[in-house]
Amino acid sequence: MRNRLLTLLGFCFLFILAGCEKEPTPVERLEAYVDLWNKHDFTQMYNQFLTNETKQEFDTANFIDRQDKLIKDLAIDDLEVTYTKPDQETEWDPKEPAAFNIQVKMNTLAGPVSFEKKLVFIHETHDEEENWFANWDPSFIFPELDAKDTVGIATIESKRGEILDRNDQPIAINGKGFEVGIVPGKFDDARKAEFAKSIGVTPEFIDKQLNQSWVKPDYFVPIAKMARTDANLLDSLIAIPGVTYQKTPMREYPYGEALAHLSGYIGKITAEQLEEKKDQGYKESDLIGRQGLERLLEDRLRGQDGIRIFIKKPDVGAEPVVIAEKPATDGETIHVTIDADLQKLIYDSMKGEPGTSAAVDPKTGETLALVSSPSFDPAHFMLGMSGERYKQLSEDPLQPLFNRFAAAYAPGSTMKPITAAVGMEVGTLNPAEGIVINGRTWQKDASWGNYKVSRLHPEAPNPMDLKKALIYSDNIYFAQQALKMGRQPFIDGVHKFGFGETMPFALNLSASQISNDGKISSEGQLADSSFGQGQMLTNILHLASMYEAFLTDGVIYKPTLYAEEEKGQVWKKDVLSADHASVMRSNLRSVVVDGFAQAANLPDIPLAGKTGTAELKATGEGRGQENGFFVTYNSENPTLLLAMMIEHVEDNDGSGYVAAMAAEVFKAYHAKLQ
Template identity: 60%
Template sequence: MKKTIIVLFILAMAIFLSGCQEQVTPEDRLAEYIEHWNNLEFGEMYEKYLNEGTKAAYGTDEFIDRQQKLHEDLGIENLEVTFTEAPEDTEWEQEQPADFPVQVSMDTLAGPVEFEETMTLLYEETEEAGNWFVEWTPSFIFPQLEAGDPVRISRQAAARGELYDRNDQPLAVNSTGRSIGVVPEKFTDDADKEQLAELLGMSVEEIDRQLEQDWVQNNLSQFVPLSKTSNDNTELLEQVLEIPGTMHQETAMREYPYGEALSHLIGYIGPITAEQLSELQEQGYTENDMIGRQGLERQLEDRLRGEDGMRIYIDKEQEQITVAEKQAVDGKKIQLTIDAELQQIAYESMDGEAGTSAAVDPETGETLVLLSSPGFNPSEFMLGMSGESYEELKEDPLMPLYNRFAQSYAPGSTIKPVTAAIGLEAGTLDPSEGLTIEGETWQKDDWGGYEVTRVHPEAPNPIDLNKALVYSDNIYFARQALEMGRSTLVEGLENFAFGEEIPYPLALQSSQISNDGNISSEGQQADTSFGQGQMLANILHLASVYQPFLTDGVMHEPTLLLEEEDAQVWKDGLVSAENAEILRTDLRNVVVDGFAQEANLENIPLAGKTGTAELKAAGEESGQENGFFIAYDSANPEFIIAMMVEDVGDNDGSAYVAGMVGETFEQFYQ
């Protein structure tokens, strides 16, 4: 009896399970299939859900491999597949196909793709049991895609955005030139290789490296670019074509009309490196792209680059069917506050000397000049500089690749008007009170071996503020700094933004009072008052700190992009109108009566202050001298210009720089 009950129970369970299997609907099977589809589980879809007819027509290479490769090549993301369910009372006949509308959406490199196709499921018996299976065609990848149709992607390059100055003068603009290269299968003679290397300023090894790349070796009949040149370099282009296997073709180029004068500021573009490509490939960069490598070309890369257009299409024999298309978006035109003509004049006035210069509009803070000298030719980097030429630049003792405007330097006596302003505002400095100063050096009794030295001991006593600025008297300013006290001096310099990050689109080294922001001794306090000790100032900041003398106490944030809102107050209340007028008068007298005679122009009444900063290591009695001059037209102060030249000891010190600044004003206003 017990055995009979067990047998009956097993038979009942078998009948029950058989009934459950019969209840599996095509809708259930499609839901499972789509879940695998959304998870990109193409192998699972192929093995368990495709009907026999589909598998006979399409192998795993067509279904699994192709879909995986298309997802990778086309950048397919956010795939979402759904289907429209059948009415609840639908009865499924195994002899009849089951059709469902299927909705597919995805994002691709060329934009979104959305479509709807009807998917059919057929009931088929298998060795295990009957079930519903998907009848698949390539149209479920993309509409109208058929077996054997290639799917291709084309790229429409976006034009790089261009840079212009405040007067709409071009600083970095697009153009065309010639790409010089070879077809490897026709370029086989070693003597020809040596001749081409000499013409292009390359080494044979550099040419070999280009020809040994994998993509070149895979197809020796394609053009391999080696160098670029301008369209008007006809002599070189003709010489190149005399060598078998060479050719040249049109290529996009970048022109830098102001060349060396703006080289550090504008920078240049160059081929993307392998390291950069590994980081930026997801942003759409390819191995053939150019990218900003220095200066604003690099800093503004995201805005200048633009966005390439993309088109995904099915390449049928008689037509091309577009699947998705995204139009190219060109890079932005960006206008700078720079006055390119003024910058060119200032650069030429420096005559190749190592140094830097900056000019600002005192009423707005706009940067009119920002240069480093000597510069370099940015086009050489863009065209592809040879290793030999690059080494020459690196070994040049004047360091043309070194960006001096990004650095900070001991400002020397150019800081004395700032020290004076702090004393005037604190009430510790009476501009009309004269100090009696004797001799070339001075020290307090407890200073030991430290002394303050002045360059012009012939200055007649008593020495008031005007004489102290005209004769650039270190002792006067050291004594005034001690009179105002250490905390007043530090706080005053901090009010002039020493120790603060300079708010600017490019990274600039901040100006500093000292290495730790404090003054630890009276000797350091004295040194700081005349721009020595551990004090450092960035050239753009140095031009900016003279603004309050012309704006009755306001210093504006420096701006570089014309789109930025100018006249943003950086610091306010730095000097009263009365004290600003005193300083303006004295700075004019520095040029008329002092040691900036080279800037005492007949038709342009310049005012300003010279400065010489000595750089010497511990234990040295003397060191390299950097010369400074900061000036403005006292009758029409459209801009303040600061200039620094390194190693002026053999060139009449800061007076040498005053002459360069004077020449800049003369040339600009002629």
């Protein structure tokens, strides 16, 4: 009996305590509501804190689902809702609304958003429980948002940066191209196959485009895009009845083939690139640098698209209300040291022959031209090339897709001035001392076995000094000089010119080498190396740069490609003395005046330089391939130093063929400067 009484008293006590619990104040309800808001807990906010009127007007889809979706779609984070605390003495009348000033801040994918609002709590009874509940409408998401409005996201497109040459000439720019198409009602269907073949599509593709549901007889139906460099083809196409075109924004490569291997091109991003750059905001539809400078400079050229978050009103003609906007950031405009007009002069002078050229300013190290011939139109790759056309290019025996200025070649006799410089610096070569050389071939002694050094001009007069040896390009003279100085002094000497190391250059070029292992294993190999044969290789830019030393009294500058780079940075110094450099300048002028490069002996432009022919061993019977070289400059005004190589000159007058091409460049360049 006593236990039952105690239990009854306990229940009565708990009932009294429950009855004495104080109802939360509006401030306490606001505090709990704001806490849920900051946590994005819209379900609890809806179920426990909204007035009856609010719930009648806005269901869970309009309150919970909509806000959850906007949080995700707009990448909203760092949401911070605060409120202005009322005075502690404030008395709350259940018959009157309780109003509070709130502040809302958040970050979105378009930038920060902040606003202030007045939030009102009403005292109501819900499920027989009295409490304070919040009035809500969509303006608490964004102040200008109404129930029937929609929130949109727009991309603000950025512009890709442009590549300009040293004279502001366009190398890769945002220009115009053509969209060629058909007006069905005027089209001569009998010429469909002709038209399709000309633009690299199939007749079936044209039919598919013309049979789209929206097409009408007088509508323009786009079929393909064409670059401005295809203007001549476009003229022939629009002669077909019903074929016309519209201009369209497009990346332009105004110098086309002449600069293709250097400029590269953009194209649709590949699956591999998309995976590699998935964290950098690339999309499947994006264009990206695929080759050359376009690829190398992608991070700088690529713009950053902007984003705009806006409210779209349902009223016809209503202007959208911008909530937040991150402006687009265009890519950089990048100037290179290249002279695009000079580059085109050089490319045209090579007449489509397979070869490469490099031009530098010998007083600064700036790269003025880097040419690979033959080449291709980069716009065709940008627009998407047909498999048939790509097959033609890739199987072309002249290899237009092969970038020759990035490769290394045996330099042949253009190496002889370097050998001479090394010999003079070592002290074993006296340029005035003559050597008697007889016959077409020579070997040191019987230990050489069948190996002999051959020369092209056995008629050269004795005694043979350095000047005559350069004029007659005498292999035997330079072989003897190399043996006289010895293997290691020769290796050390050519190392001073940069052999055996990668050039400090923006592009990845094959390093020049003395041999495959960097050593010279025999006297025969030393002899071959002295005149640029054996396993000796050099890239064309390094070859041009090495000749700077003869014009700068022993300095080779770091080759630069970007205008922003400091000019005249010393890469190699004390390569040879001023006296020896003077000797070389005099002799290189004599090579052109008295030697076998008479095509370069111009009356108004005193060229100096050295020819060279590198023989590649035949793989079968018959004569091997010969590559012809010429390195040259204006001896009175050496602002342009040009190195040129043409493959397969064995049937084209050897290196004299190359000298004639180089002379054409200097004549045109000289005329341009007048």
